[in-house]
Amino acid sequence: MFKPSPALVFANFMQLPTIVPKAVWRALRVVSIASALALAVMLALRPATAMPLFWGLIVPSLPLVFMLAPGLWRNVCPLAAINQIPRRLGITRALTSRRLSQGAAFPIGIGLLICAVVARKLLFNGNGMATAGLLAAAMGAALIGGLLFKGKSGWCSSICPLLPVQRLYGQTPFIRIANTHCEPCVGCAKNCYDLNPGAAYLADQYDPNPAYRNFRSFFAGVFPGLILGYYLVPSPAEIGPASTVMQMLVYMAASLTLFNLIELLGSKTRNLSPVLFAAAAFSLYYWFTAPLVVSTLSSLSGMAIAPEVVATLRGLTIIASLTWIARSLHVERLFLRRELRKGVRDGSRLAPIVIETMRLHRGPNDAARKAPVAAPPENEAAAAAPADASTQPAELCIDPTGMKTPIRKGQTLLEALEDCGAPINAGCRSGVCGADPIAVVAGGERLAPIGSDERATLARLGCADGTRLACMARIRNAGPIRIDLKREAIPAARETRKPEVVPFDASIRRVVIVGNGVAGLTAADHVRRRHPDCEIHLIGRENHNAYNRMAIAKLISMPTGVQGLHLLPEQWYAEHRVTAWLNTHVSGVDTQRRELTLATRETLGYDRLILCSGSSAWVPPLDGYGIEGSFVLRDADDAMAIRDYMQRFHGTRAVVLGAGLLGLEAAQALAQLGAQVQVLSNSGQILDRQIDTPASALLEAHLATQGIHVMTGADAARLEPGSEGRVARLVLKDGRQLPADVVVVCTGVRANVDIAQSAGLALGRGIIVDAQMRTSAPHVYAAGDVAEFEGHSIPLWAVAAEQGEIAAVNALGGKRVYRGHVPVTALKVSGIDVRSAGSVHAARPGEFELTQSEPAQGIYRKLVVAEGRLVGAVLVGSPDEADEVIPAVREHAPVSTMTALLERGDWQQHSVALAA
Secondary structure, X not given: OOOOOHHHHOXXXXXXXXXXXXXXXXXXXXXXXHHHHHHHHHHHHOHHHHHHHHHHHHHHHHHHHHHHOHHHHHHHOHHHHHHHHHHHHOOOOOEOOHHHHHHHHHHHHHHHHHHHHHHHHHOHXXXXXXXXXXXXXXXXXXXXXXXXXXXXOOOOOOOOOOHHHHHHHOOOOOXXXXXXXXXXXXXXXXXXXXXXXOOHHHHHHOOOOHHHHHHHHHHHHHHHHHHHHHHHOOOHHHHOHHHHHHHXXXXXXXXXXXXXXXXXXXXXXXXXXXXXXXXXXXXXXHHXXXXXXXXXXXXXXXXXXXXXXXXXXHHHHHHHHHHHHHHHHHXXXXXXXXXXXXXXXXXXXOOHHHHXXXXXXXXXXXXXXXXXXXXXXXXXXXXXXXXXXXXXXXXXXXXXXXXXXXXXOOOEHHHHHHHOOOOOOOOOOOOOOOOOEEEEEEOHHHEOOOOHHHHHHHHHHOOOOOEEEOOOOEEOOOOOEEEEOOHHHOOOHHHHOOOOOOOOOOOOOEEEEEOOOHHHHHHHHHHHHHOOOOEEEEEOOOOOOOEOHHHOOHHHHOOOOHHHHEOOOOHHHHHOOEEEEOOOOEEEEEOOOOEEEEOOOOEEEOOEEEEOOOEEEOOOOOEXXXXXXXXXXXXXXXXXXXXXXXXXOOOOEEEEEOOOHHHHHHHHHHHHOOOEEEEEOOOOOOOOOOOOHHHHHHHHHHHHHOOEEEEOOOOEEEEEEOOOOOEEEEEEOOOOEEEOOEEEEOOOEEEOOHHHHHHOOOEOOXXXXXXXXXXXXXXXXXXXXXXXXXXXXXXXXXXXXXXXXXXXXXXXXXXXXXXXXXXXXXXXXXXXXXXXXXXXXXXXXXXXXXXXXXXHHOEEEEEEEEOOEEEEEEEEOOHHHHHHHHHHHHOOOEHHHHHHHHOOOOOEEEEHHHHO
């Protein structure tokens, strides 16, 4: 209890116990509201009884509850319960005020508290009717806040006058109780206490925005003066109301001055002075109020209480204060270590206040002292002079912008570029889409080596040997690195590598490729590499050249348009003599005559045909789908249409059907537009094909912090329009209704087999192909999402690229064989690293799982082992380990190669029976 463990301290509400069933909490909230209303009536009608009860027992108990078990009050507070009634009834307008949530609310709450304390001395102590009015006004304000604003942002987590006291004393609770109010969590508050009570106040104190964090310290500094002023300033009857107010303000000013003086003299950490002043205020309050509490108890019970009880209460509160100080300072150290770990190990961006605190006040060997901050050289000679890496600044120099930014071991260059706002495109973040190639001018030896996926992608892009994909270039060793955002800064690959010389069939004069996604583009590239003379025709139904389809969700939240997603420059097509047919549809194929008929009524003959027609969004049976405001998300035009609709009709509520990779990325993009987002999964978790239940729980908790609520086991029944004909709500099969301004369906894909049907090709769910990507018709090949190999179609970018290459090689007479693919996925949601490879669960006899979980740190690792070899992995919050584990899973490496990883932490083994 004295020094809580990090796992307990930073557990979120999903990891904390509710103590009693949620139904009990709901019943207690009803009792709480009824009691508050009854108390207000008693204060008005029977003040002689109610005033001592209210001011002598109820109010004095609150700071103690806030310190010992704040979750108890958060669950049964009558104001909070009243505030949540509109949401429970579905009648809230769910507005969002960024100004309130980003800083204005807390000083309003401070002002209301100070006014209430001063008014108590002036009026409320002797006027039951006024006190009843105060309580009724607070309940009314809480109700109005719930009617207008989403979640608790209209009262409990914003302007409630009790909130500053709750935040101050609730930062290190002795008893932790999970919040049961917010179902679902709607991400309504910054650094929400109900979401993570252990980290909320410290996250406030170390927030990058000084205007946001400084009011927390201001309140801690002024609070002891407010207590002393209330108890020591003579009553208004003695000195008059104006003098009473002025003297109380003097006490507060003196307290704040002393606080700032201590800060100026050198407070060791950000939270030291606030903790000391909070403890002083707590001890002072109970020193003065202990006699009132004892007197009230004696009066209400009719029993005499010994005077020694007052001294005992005072002593106990001082002991509690000292214990609380020690716990709070210990937790702050844990918090700073956690933040440092994020920065050094996970590559998260640290707030400057965190860096400065740790640099100034940690030990000389601490990693924070080695944080990369260095002045630029005074002259070019100094810059050019050789120096040991340990003495050079660990910074990234970015050409041609001239920007410089600190870098950390374990960070990827993409993360560093995004942190400093450099113009870089992020795609799959796993090295297969090719969205972020950069030229590494110097310091490349400090980066992790190139893996197989990255090497294959760079080859497809025709990049030079010094080029890297920013998402895969992870920093391994400290020191400076210089890059150029223009990959052309290094001579093109064809000028630095010997051209590949392969025999080709000169009788093949024309190759037609249908589909200009990654499979089609890769096929075109490899046809040209191996056949310098033939015609290549690339037919695409979209009016864009090949773009990074894995990043289309970004088009919802970003104004760049599809231009920023193009995989290759426009001149690539001319340079490689590829004829691109954009916005063109194929209406039929005659395999006997080797001829395509286009929807324009033109015909196009071929010697070899490669079908890479991809897949389309699949929409489950859903009554009302198609009304204005309902969308699928499959291509760039879909994403830009959603963005346009949200702006034109001022959408603030979005529902995403489907909790797969694309659904979650769409949800984040909508949240970045300011929408309140709900994601529906018809299974018991999210990403059920990619991760397991524990990983899903961690991811759900993270999404909640971004205002994205996940509903599992939810089946959509129909969409209903509003009065203007646009979508207004989504109704579930169990009868629940979800308000929605836009509904985005991301429930899977279906292969585009229309062309194959016209050609009479053998079909399953896709076009059936053999290991050489041959279809049932001679000279016709298929690759990518549309191809079905051994009963499976795998809609993954890396699979499409590999199959496109194999189809191209074999179409020209090669004998390349497709041997299947170990699925690898990476979630592209900021703030959390989620990856998986191979099998998610042990499923066959002899297989077992090794798991390691650190939920408070946001870390979960699972290895699936079969016959002593790695066949699967799920990794959350472990980017460094992922770079090691994912290639090992692909190669089915012996588990013994993971010795270093297995020696870290406490791993648990689970058999197939337990995993099933």
